[in-house]
Amino acid sequence: MAPLKFVFVCGLWALAMALDNGLARTPPMGWMSWTAFKCEMNCTAYPNACINEQLYQKMADRLVLDGYKDVGYNHIHIDDCWMARKRDANGSLVADPDRFPSGMKALAQYMHARDLYLGIYEDYGLETCAGFPGSYGHIQMDANTFAEWECDYLKLDGCYMLPTEGGIGYPEMERALNATGRPIMYSCEWPSYLYPVQLEVNYTEIRQSCNLWRNFHDISNSWHSVLSIINFYDKWQDKLIPAAGPGGWHDPDMLIIGLDPGLTVDQAKVQMSIWSIWSAPLIMSNDLRAIEPQFKEILQNRDVIAIDQDPLAIMGRSVLNSQDNGVYMKPVMPTKNNATSFAIAVLNRHDNKAYTVQFALSRVGLNNTAGYQMKDLWSKQDMRVMKPSDTLKLSVPPTGISMLKATLI
Known part of the structure; x- marks a missing residue:
C-alpha cells in the first residue's frame, strides 16, 4: 500500500453571517416521511402507509415511547402531498380534509404536547413537486398560515421554478417567515437546483437566508445512493466546510437506516458515521413501528450522536x-x-x-x-x-x- 499522507484543514464556519433567527444552533434531528412513504394518498388500500395525520401522530408517539426523543430526535416533518388540490376562496393553503380532518394546527399541538416540533413542506414554484399548490405569488400569505398553524419548521422545495429564481424566492420566504414573529426553522433546497445546471452557489447568501440546505440529489433507499452523496461531499468539501456552523448546516438528506429493504447493518453505520462527521442534520425516514433492533441501536448511539452535535460545530x-x-x-x-x-x-x-x-x-x-x-x-x-x-x-x-x-x- 502506498504511504498515506493526511492533511486536515479546519473550516471556519464564520465565513458568512448565519440566518439570525436563533434556531439550529446544532444540527436538527427528527423524522421525515418522504423517502419511506413518498406521496401515498390511498388510505383505503394502504391505511398504515398513507400520508395522513395518523401517520405523523404514530411516528411522534414512537419517537417518545421508543427512546428517540431522549437522544435528540425531536422533529416530525411532513413532506409533499399534505394539501388539498386547490387553495380556499381566500387564497390560503388547506390541508386535505379527508386525510387531515383535524387540521394542521391540531397536529402541531399534538406534537407540542409531546415536547416535539412540527415541520411542514412547501415549494417556491407554482406547484410542489407532486403537483399541489406552490407558494409562488403567496409567500407572505403562506408564511402567515404556517405561523397560525404553529408550525416550527418549513422545508421549501424548488420544483417548477427556474434555478435562477432561487436567489429571489428563498430570501423572500425567509423575510416572510421572520415577519410572522414565530420562530420557524427554515430548510432550503436552493443549492440542489444550482449544482446540476452548473450555476455558482453562493453560500454566504444561502447562510443568510437558510438554517439548512440541500446540495445534491434526493437520497433513495440504496447503498449506491448513500455512496453517491458521500462522493459529492468529498469532491466539494473545500467549498462546503467553511459554510457550515451554528445556525446553518449542509443537509445531505434523510437517514434511511432501518428502511426495509435497504442498507445492511454495516452500511447503516457508514451513513450514521459520515453524517455525524459532517455535522449534518440527522433526520430519519423509515417506519419506526417496524424497525429492527439493530438499526434502532445504530440510530440511538449516543456517542455517535454526540459527534454530530459537538459544540465546536466544525464540519469534518x-x-x-x-x-x-x-x-x-x-x-x-x-x-x-x-x-x-x-x-x-x-x-x-x-x-x-x-x-x-x-x-x-x-x-x-x-x-x-x-x-x-x-x-x-x-x-x-x-x-x-x-x-x-x-x-x-x-x-x-x-x-x-x-x-x-x-x-x-
Whole structure:
C-alpha cells in the first residue's frame, strides 16, 4: 500500500453571517416521511402507509415511547402531498380534509404536547413537486398560515421554478417567515437546483437566508445512493466546510437506516458515521413501528450522536480518499491549549474485500504529547491510551466503517 499522507484543514464556519433567527444552533434531528412513504394518498388500500395525520401522530408517539426523543430526535416533518388540490376562496393553503380532518394546527399541538416540533413542506414554484399548490405569488400569505398553524419548521422545495429564481424566492420566504414573529426553522433546497445546471452557489447568501440546505440529489433507499452523496461531499468539501456552523448546516438528506429493504447493518453505520462527521442534520425516514433492533441501536448511539452535535460545530472532512477507501476526521470537544480531540472514521467502499489501514497518530495531526484516550464508538469499548508516535491499526469490513474518538489526555 502506498504511504498515506493526511492533511486536515479546519473550516471556519464564520465565513458568512448565519440566518439570525436563533434556531439550529446544532444540527436538527427528527423524522421525515418522504423517502419511506413518498406521496401515498390511498388510505383505503394502504391505511398504515398513507400520508395522513395518523401517520405523523404514530411516528411522534414512537419517537417518545421508543427512546428517540431522549437522544435528540425531536422533529416530525411532513413532506409533499399534505394539501388539498386547490387553495380556499381566500387564497390560503388547506390541508386535505379527508386525510387531515383535524387540521394542521391540531397536529402541531399534538406534537407540542409531546415536547416535539412540527415541520411542514412547501415549494417556491407554482406547484410542489407532486403537483399541489406552490407558494409562488403567496409567500407572505403562506408564511402567515404556517405561523397560525404553529408550525416550527418549513422545508421549501424548488420544483417548477427556474434555478435562477432561487436567489429571489428563498430570501423572500425567509423575510416572510421572520415577519410572522414565530420562530420557524427554515430548510432550503436552493443549492440542489444550482449544482446540476452548473450555476455558482453562493453560500454566504444561502447562510443568510437558510438554517439548512440541500446540495445534491434526493437520497433513495440504496447503498449506491448513500455512496453517491458521500462522493459529492468529498469532491466539494473545500467549498462546503467553511459554510457550515451554528445556525446553518449542509443537509445531505434523510437517514434511511432501518428502511426495509435497504442498507445492511454495516452500511447503516457508514451513513450514521459520515453524517455525524459532517455535522449534518440527522433526520430519519423509515417506519419506526417496524424497525429492527439493530438499526434502532445504530440510530440511538449516543456517542455517535454526540459527534454530530459537538459544540465546536466544525464540519469534518476527508483526509484520505481513494476509489475504495476513505479516512475522515472531525475536531471535537474536549479541547486543551488550543488543541482539540478528534472523531476518526475509516470507510471501506469495497463490496467484498476488507480494508486494513495503519498510521501513526502524528501523521493525521494528533500531536498531543500526553496522548489520547481512544474509544471505538460502535463497539462502545474503550481502547488504550495512544501517543502521537503510536500506530493505529484498523480492519474495516466491506461496505463498512470504523469510528473512533481520540480524546485529549
